[in-house]
Amino acid sequence: MGQMKLEVNGTTYEVKIHGDKILINEKTIDLTKIKENEIVIDSKKFYLDFYERTGIGMEGKQQSLLLINGMAYTIVKIDTDQETIKELRAPMSGNIIDIYVQLGSYVQRGEPLLVLEAMKMHNEIKSPRDGKIIDILFNKQQPVKAGEIILIFD
Structure with missing residues (x-):
């Protein structure tokens, strides 16, 4: 099991990975339903573009950019042990x-x-x-x- 915290546009999410399942704040996402650039969550389709390490965010943390249906979200991984x-x-x-x-x-x-x-x-x-x-x-x-x-x- 993998576990991490992500900050997306200032909101923190707990992410846990169990094989083909991801839990985001305890809500399950099935990885087998993810295509190369789209994901289906609760019967809704989202189109994704990911840009790793786009710059340095607040507090000097490395940030990435995720576009979901054309809307931009900044992502920062929160350090854990x-x-x-x-x-x-x-x-x-x-x-x-x-x-x-x-x-x-x-x-x-x-x-x-x-x-x-x-x-x-x-x-x-x-x-x-x-x-x-x-x-x-x-x-x-x-x-x-x-x-x-x-x-x-x-």
């Missing part, structure tokens, strides 16, 4: 283009781990914590679905 993070999950569906680490590699938070191609864009995925890589579940050129575990930390 990074040692509780044991898995790196795919943030979106796509193909793994490159993997920069090996089994047993020691990485630092923010260090690039791999490149994930999604929606014809190459997204560099960085480490959410300091630690040792104890398992890598995918190889280069392999497809991955949003929410699938890519690698495991000590």
Whole structure:
């Protein structure tokens, strides 16, 4: 299970990931119903565009931009105890283009781990914590679905 807090336009959300399910403030979203650039929640369709690391927000935190049906939302990840993070999950569906680490590699938070191609864009995925890589579940050129575990930390 992955867990984090996100701040979206000033509102904080608790996010928990259980396999193919995401709980946002205890409301379940089924990841198997997410397409490349759209998501269905309560029978409503939302079109998504995500721009990672668009700038520095308040308090010096890195922010990203999410467009939902053309409306912009700024997203800031709230730091929690990074040692509780044991898995790196795919943030979106796509193909793994490159993997920069090996089994047993020691990485630092923010260090690039791999490149994930999604929606014809190459997204560099960085480490959410300091630690040792104890398992890598995918190889280069392999497809991955949003929410699938890519690698495991000590």
